[in-house]
Amino acid sequence: MASQAKPDLTRAAPAHGARHVAIIMDGNGRWAKKRLLPRIAGHRAGVEAVRRVARAAQEMGLECLTLYAFSSENWKRPASEVADLMGLLRRFIQADLDEFHANGVRLRVIGHYQALEPSLVELIESAMARTAGNSGPVIAIALNYGAQDEMVRAAQRIAQKVARGELAVQDIGVADIDSELDTSDLPPLDLMIRTSGEQRLSNFMLWQAAYAELYFTDMLWPDFDGRALAAALDAFRLRDRRFGGL
Ligand code: FPP
Numbered sequence: 001m002a003s004q005a006k007p008d009l010t011r012a013a014p015a016h017g018a019r020h021v022a023i024i025m026d027g028n029g030r031w032a033k034k035r036l037l038p039r040i041a042g043h044r045a046g047v048e049a050v051r052r053v054a055r056a057a058q059e060m061g062l063e064c065l066t067l068y069a070f071s072s073e074n075w076k077r078p079a080s081e082v083a084d085l086m087g088l089l090r091r092f093i094q095a096d097l098d099e100f101h102a103n104g105v106r107l108r109v110i111g112h113y114q115a116l117e118p119s120l121v122e123l124i125e126s127a128m129a130r131t132a133g134n135s136g137p138v139i140a141i142a143l144n145y146g147a148q149d150e151m152v153r154a155a156q157r158i159a160q161k162v163a164r165g166e167l168a169v170q171d172i173g174v175a176d177i178d179s180e181l182d183t184s185d186l187p188p189l190d191l192m193i194r195t196s197g198e199q200r201l202s203n204f205m206l207w208q209a210a211y212a213e214l215y216f217t218d219m220l221w222p223d224f225d226g227r228a229l230a231a232a233l234d235a236f237r238l239r240d241r242r243f244g245g246l
Pocket of ligand 1 (some may be wrong): 026027028029030031043044046048050067068069070073074085088089092141196221
């Protein structure tokens with residue numbers, strides 16, 4: 001596992017005020033269908049959108065961009081589509097790592113990625129290790145990720161601490177759970193975006209979204225770009241966040 005440096009918080013806060021944005025990238029299949037193309041063409045166009053939006057996120061001063069690339073439920077898709085998605089992810093890391101590293105980006109993967117194919121696990125771990133010392137923004141990719149699974153894994157680690165006598169049951173608090181989640185070293189989530197008109201969280205960052213603002217757009221993911229991210233951040237800037245207060 002890569003060492004987990006904290007993001008650099010010394011940069012001036014950008015005007016939109018968001019530190020961490022997460023995106024449910026939805027609509028690749030519909031984008032392809034509209035063009036009478038195979039679904040893989042939609043996923044390929046989705047990778048191009050990932051590149052555009054990752055660059056825009058860096059320019060807009062985000063500390064962290066988390067992208068839902070493969071959920072723990074996506075294994076239900078046909079094996080050929082799963083293989084296509086894994087191939088695209090592998091090629092994305094291989095092709096874009098140098099640029100991320102040169103820009104000081106820290107690449108992170110969240111989710112139970114250790115269950116993926118061994119050579120992909122190796123690639124992910126070496127990419128994380130190579131960029132772990134960077135002080136620029138974090139691009140986090142959620143792979144084999146499900147929020148319920150993440151919470152189960154956190155609960156298991158906490159139970160092990162209790163069993164070892166390191167933690168008393170009555171002392172378990174929010175911070176103990178926070179620190180066992182895959183996102184423990186990432187800034188708090190400010191904004192969750194979902195493309196393609198669906199309005200649900202689909203098991204993505206359920207704990208972290210407790211006070212995040214939600215933003216839904218009809219745009220299909222392959223059409224998303226820096227302007228669309230800027231529009232979401234504009235909407236975020238106008239939200240009145242009270243965190244349960246007045
Ligand atoms: C949802 O569209 C998208 C996915 C399940 C995969 C997202 C993957 C990518 C954008 C490409 C790889 C990612 C990276 C980070 C390189 P859908 O297939 O469910 O679309 P539909 O609902 O229109 O069928």
